Amino acid sequence: MSELVDVExxxxxxxxxGPSRVGKTTLLTAILSETERQLAGTGVRILAGETTEERIHQQRRALRRAIAAEEFDAAALSGNQTTSLYEVVLRADSEPGVxxxxxxxxxxxxxxxxxxGGWLNPVTxxxxxxxxxxxxxxxxHIQRSVMLLVPIDAAVLMEARKPAERGSVVDLLGIEEVTAMTRLWARSRKDSGSEPAVLVLAPLKCEKYFDDNGGGxxxxxxxxxLVQDTYRDAVEAAEAEAPGRVKVVYAPIDTYGCVELMEPIWHDVGGEYLEFTGHYRFRGRPxxxxxxxxxxxxxELCRSVISAQAARNTELARAATEEQRRIFERRYLRKGFFGALTFYLSGEAWWARRDGILTAKQLIxxxxxxxxLNSALRSLSTEADDPRVEVWQLR
Amino acid sequence: MTRGWAQQLDYDFLGESPPVFWWHPLAHRGRVVLEQPEIVVRGGASPAVLVSGVPSIRRDVRSTRIRYTLVVEELTDQPGLVRSLVAMGLDPEQRERFGARLDAVFDADTVDGMLSGTVPCEPVVGHLAELLGAAYATHPEPSAEAEIDGSWAGPVGGERARGAFLARIERLAAGEPGLAFSSHALTTVAGAAQAAAEQPDPCAILLVNGVLTEVEPLRAAPVEPSSESPVDRTQNLVGRLAEEAVRLFRCRRPQ
Structure with missing residues (x-):
């Protein structure tokens, strides 16, 4: 019975x-904001759970205050002290007249x-x-994830020009640890049959290096x-562990779009590597x-869901006559990605939640x-990528 | 718990960690935000207090102000100290003063050394005991406010909520099982009710943000176990599905 869990x-x-202080919470805020804008008009919303929403709200509020003061304070963003689970849903609301x-x-x-981030390092x-x-x-959680998201501090990579600075990148970005985690994740993807596997390499704080979002x-x-060279081992580990299974996406992200690195500072405090600090400022007025x-x-998550759904549909069609008999049990079967996929996308989730007591109007x-929801998923997944984004072909 | 200057000297306990991270389920689900000034009090056989977000004057490599999280356990028969710690946790000025006292004992070099393993951590417990003894030679009087039974949530700025919170602290310190905590993440009654439902014992929750203006009792929706077996339930479900399909068909039939 230990294998049985509620798919709901x-x-x-x-x-x-990603290593400590790379800006993971800021990244999440940016992901939600931009996705929210892209879903506008589809009738589908991206919503965060109450506690996730409040954390994001607090961060947005701090940023708005900083913008009002026209003074960006990177130091105001504090690092995580313990694990946090961010919960997000894509929700299709009922039609307005209902x-x-x-x-x-x-x-x-x-x-x-x-x-x-410090937990990535086995010594720490x-x-x-x-x-x-x-x-x-x-x-x-890592092993059961369909996506491994690797945030990268672009400033550390780009501003390391002298040998000692370049040597410090390995430690500051936790390259060894990221490679080890990628290997672990890819191995589990291989063992999970045909479940999706997307590795996203996401340089953050990229504003200074691009000319397509208000910068020069x-x-x-x-x-x-630099990302290709620095994360080559991680990408190769993914390919070696799960040949032909991992999609590698390179996505340089502006988490703010209006904050630019002004001055990189490398500190030599007598350790094995240098420490890095950046001084940032707002650009644009306001x-x-x-x-x-x-x-x-x-x-990419929607694409994973859609492509897996397409593959699954054929199988489901074959089993259609058996399907109704299994509806209820499926709720209790641990089926990983595909169990959840069928459960949510076939509408079983709402059915099971209501124990089947629905009126005709509710059913409609x-x-x-x-x-x-299916249409919005398709629309999001078929939308063209940002020109910055690339899918890297392995081999 | 605190961090050091260098990027890799991340937040960790100085010296011995508590044997059980009893607050972790709350933090993991985001019910409390340990990066903010929070208080968590656990009752039962071994009362314990966690105060997070105690500010240090130290800063990390990115110039971010470092903070302490203080966990004091085995507080049986020490209701006065529990009261003092909670009073400190609820008052930004007291919190600031306590942070300065911690900084006086744990300066930057000491903390960096302890976290990197070059400075012994054994004296930490003794230092903290001394510090607590000096800071809290006298304790606040027990709250005379009326307790509110069961689980509830109220605004941190509300007089009644704060009074009831302190009254609950007295009961927890006396060994009654339960939790009392502040939350920078929960904002609604529904969210607080969900957080309370995750706990086996009653919770008193002070919401720092959100829309609550008064104390609200938190009642978890009763979950009644079904007497049907999964197979029966499936068959019943299939039957209901068929009925719904018939009804839907009738709805759609042109008259």
Whole structure:
């Protein structure tokens, strides 16, 4: 019975693997904001759970205050102290004319795990009792994730010009640890049959290096090359562990779009590597938040869902006569990605939640919402990528 | 718990960690935000207090102000100290003062050394005991406010909520099982009710943000176990599905 869980609690998982202070919470905020804009008019919304929403709200509020003061304070953003599970849903609301008692909103849940960056390092992890206790759960989440999101501090990569600075990149970006985690994740993807596997390499704080979002930088090719060189081992590990299975997406993201690195400072404090600090400032008057390429993450998730759904439909059609008999049990079967996929996209989630007691009007409303959600998923997934974004071909 | 200057000297306990991270389920689900000034009090056989967001004057490599999270356990028969810690956690000025006292004992070099393993951590517990003894030679009087039974949520700025919170603290410190905590993440009664439902014992929750103006009791929706077996339920469900299909067909038939 240990294999049985409620599929309703099985969201689509994303794991974030990045060092301490790289800007993971800021990235999540940008992903939600840009996806929200792209969903405008589709009848589908991206919603965060109450606690996730409040964290994001607090961060947005701090940014708005900083914009009003025209003084960006990177130091105001504090690092995570423990693990945090961010819960997000794509929800299709019932059509406007539907009476409140007949409304059925259909949703697909995603959960994104963040944890203190320091835990990536096995030495740090072994020193921390909390990390040791919590790490198995983190690893489990990573292994069951359809997407591994690797945030990269672009400034660290791009501003390392002298040998000692370049040598420090490995430690500051946790390259060894990211490679090890990528290997672990890819291995689990291989073992999970035909479930999707998307590795997103996401340089953040890219505003200075691009000229397509209000800046004048011309260094996009150099950033691309540096990411390719620096994360080559991680990408190769993914390919070696799960040949032909992993889609590698390169997505340089502007999390603010209006904050630019002014002065990079490398500190030599006598350690094995240098520490890096950046001084940032707002650009534009007044500065305007304009995230770029952040929606790539949700788009890739939707693509995973849609492509897997297409493959699954054939199988489901074959089993159609058996399907109704299985509807209820499926709720209790642990089926990972595909169990959740069928459960949410076939509308079983709302059916099971209501124990089948629905009026005809509710049934119609539910089917409408289901169609809307599927259509929005398709629309998001077929939308063209931001020109910055590339899918890297392995081999 | 605090962090050091360098990027890799991330937040961790100085010295021995508590054997059980009893607050972790709350933090993991985002019910409390340990990066903010929060208080969590656990009752039962071994009362314990967590105060997070105690500010240090130290800053990390990115110039972000570092903070402390203080966890004090085994507070059986020490209701006065529990009261003092909660009073400190609720008052930004006291919190600031306590942070300065911690900084006086744990300066930047000491913290960096302890977190990187070059400075021994054994004295930490003794230092903290001394510090707590000096800071709280006298304790606040027990709250005379009326307690509110069961789980509830109220605004942190509300007089009644704060009074009831302190009254609950007395009961927790006396060994009654339960939790009392502040939350920078929960904002609604529904969210607080969900957080309370995740706990086996009653919760008193002070919401820092959100729309609450008064204390609201939190009642979890009753979950009644079904007497039907999964197979029966499936068959019943299929039957209901068929009925719904017939009704839907009738709805759509042209008259």
């Amino acid at each position: 609690q099985e969201p689509f998982r994303v794991a974030v693997v 009476a409140p008692q007949d409304r059925i909103d259909i949703e697909i849940p995603f959960s994104i795990l963040d944890y203190p 992890r072994n020193r921390s009792a909390e990390a040791q206790q919590q790490w198995p759960a983190c690893e489990d 930088g011309k260094e996009a090719p150099r950033l691309r090359q 500065p305007r938040i304009q995230e770029k390429a952040a929606a790539t993450v949700m788009r 409303a539910a089917k409408q919402s289901e169609r809307k």
